[in-house]
Amino acid sequence: MSAVEAETAAAILTIDLPAIVANWRTLSARHPAGPVAGVVKADAYGLGATLVAPALHEAGCRHFFTAHLEEALAIRPLLPDAVLGVLNGLIAGTEAIHRVQSIIPVLGSLPEIALWRAEAARAGASLPAILHIDTGMSRLGLTEAEVAALAADPALLAGITLRYVMTHLVSAESADDPLNEHQRARFAALAARLPPAPRSIANSSGIFLGPRFASDLARPGAALYGINPVPDQPNPMRPVVRLTARVLSLRALEPGESVGYNATWRAARGSRIATIAVGYADGWPRRLSNRGAAIFDGRRLPLVGRVSMDLTTYDATDHPGLRPGDWLELIGPAQPLAAVAEAAETNEYEILTALGPRYHRVVVAA
Numbered sequence: 001m002s003a004v005e006a007e008t009a010a011a012i013l014t015i016d017l018p019a020i021v022a023n024w025r026t027l028s029a030r031h032p033a034g035p036v037a038g039v040v041k042a043d044a045y046g047l048g049a050t051l052v053a054p055a056l057h058e059a060g061c062r063h064f065f066t067a068h069l070e071e072a073l074a075i076r077p078l079l080p081d082a083v084l085g086v087l088n089g090l091i092a093g094t095e096a097i098h099r100v101q102s103i104i105p106v107l108g109s110l111p112e113i114a115l116w117r118a119e120a121a122r123a124g125a126s127l128p129a130i131l132h133i134d135t136g137m138s139r140l141g142l143t144e145a146e147v148a149a150l151a152a153d154p155a156l157l158a159g160i161t162l163r164y165v166m167t168h169l170v171s172a173e174s175a176d177d178p179l180n181e182h183q184r185a186r187f188a189a190l191a192a193r194l195p196p197a198p199r200s201i202a203n204s205s206g207i208f209l210g211p212r213f214a215s216d217l218a219r220p221g222a223a224l225y226g227i228n229p230v231p232d233q234p235n236p237m238r239p240v241v242r243l244t245a246r247v248l249s250l251r252a253l254e255p256g257e258s259v260g261y262n263a264t265w266r267a268a269r270g271s272r273i274a275t276i277a278v279g280y281a282d283g284w285p286r287r288l289s290n291r292g293a294a295i296f297d298g299r300r301l302p303l304v305g306r307v308s309m310d311l312t313t314y315d316a317t318d319h320p321g322l323r324p325g326d327w328l329e330l331i332g333p334a335q336p337l338a339a340v341a342e343a344a345e346t347n348e349y350e351i352l353t354a355l356g357p358r359y360h361r362v363v364v365a366a
């Protein structure tokens with residue numbers, strides 16, 4: 001990709017680092033109870049963790065979370081003094097690398113705690129950890145019985161310094177869902193049975209649930225990247241990505257001629273079809289076949305036919321001014337991420353994290 005300049009690229013993904021930093025500042029202002037971490041798992045939701053994490057750090061962010069150890073190792077050299085946590089837990093055999101690289105495991109079971117305790121004993125040092133309590137997600141995290149076991153036997157945490165005790169909200173984007181308050185109360189009750197430690201609750205949407213959900217550390221990901229944390233209200237976050245694609249070809253179709261694999265769309269009238277070099281291999285969902293749109297000059301071109309691996313086709317019949325080489329907007333001011341997600345019957349997270357490696361990436365520097 002490096003040989004290709006923006007002027008000759010087929011599709012350009014623009015990533016606005018100042019907007020990500022501005023979103024972090026907005027979230028920080030909304031969470032005065034404690035610092036706001038940067039969740040940079042899944043390569044910063046597809047946008048590039050090695051770009052995003054240093055930009056946030058420069059702005060004052062000092063806590064970062066990834067899902068995998070490998071993701072944390074990739075940013076550790078760039079952020080030597082940051083608190084780096086691995087959300088998915090501790091896999092046996094990785095204890096020493098966590099310790100040596102000062103990467104904090106988020107421990108979510110008694111066996112994981114035992115691994116870390118043993119590492120502390122081997123190292124003859126006290127090691128930091130974050131404890132994850134399950135309050136309703138039922139994926140990772142200590143069960144109530146495991147919390148009870150820890151409460152009954154403090155030796156289980158020997159050699160472990162609790163940096164945070166955390167939980168994760170199930171439906172924080174639905175402010176009225178009683179599960180939020182249920183989880184908050186359950187977390188408070190379970191955390192109270194553990195040795196005193198700072199607490200961490202809110203993801204992006206949790207920050208907008210109000211002061212009851214504030215804690216010593218918030219953990220937003222999505223909102224940093226412009227995803228609306230309050231889906232039933234106007235988006236308070238700045239958009240951070242723009243995706244545009246060049247029209248590779250424009251062709252005239254006679255009525256009855258078909259477009260794409262399996263001929264799922266046929267011209268009902270004389271038509272013009274515009275083709276772009278973006279397909280499902282680039283994370284442009286195949287589910288958008290005959291459903292999505294692109295924007296030219298502020299107006300919609302309906303997506304017609306199947307999205308294929310490397311190409312997608314749009315009906316440009318009502319856009320006589322469109323020429324080969326013109327740029328269509330796929331994600332941007334006229335077609336926000338939320339609109340693409342809705343058309344694809346998924347959420348904004350999935351669209352963002354799927355954006356593929358073939359786009360020419362233009363990074364607006366922080």
Ligand SMILES: *Cc1c(COP(=O)(O)O)cnc(C)c1O
Pocket residue numbers: 039041087167168202203204205219220221222223
């Ligand atoms: C992904 C994740 C977050 C961030 O959630 P967003 O909805 O993207 O803000 C926070 N905490 C945990 C445990 C996560 O897995």
